[in-house]
Amino acid sequence: MTATAAEKTGAHTPEAVDVITGARERIDALDDRIIGLIQERMAVSAVIQEARITSGGRRVNLSREMEILGHYREALGKPGTTLAMTLLELCRGRI
């Protein structure tokens, strides 16, 4: 059984269905771009980590990570810190 547009969106008028459907398309496009940017960030981070490890250093640099956590927290509040921690885990693995 296929869900109706009203069921899919939770809206109770055709106008609201249209608004929600259009806005969801924009969200899907934004999510694709965000995922692409995260993948690009992972690749750039890998270049830095490899250069440091090859030079005899460590993969992780905690003072730099603190800077990044602060940047996200200033921009997005407390959940920004959680988001930055997830990004760092994606980029350098778990510590």
Ligand SMILES: C=C(O[C@@H]1C=C(C(=O)O)C=C[C@H]1O)C(=O)O
């Ligand atoms: C990319 C780096 O290496 C690691 C990964 C980081 C990141 O993905 O932002 C930050 C600090 C390091 O733990 C760096 O030192 O800049």
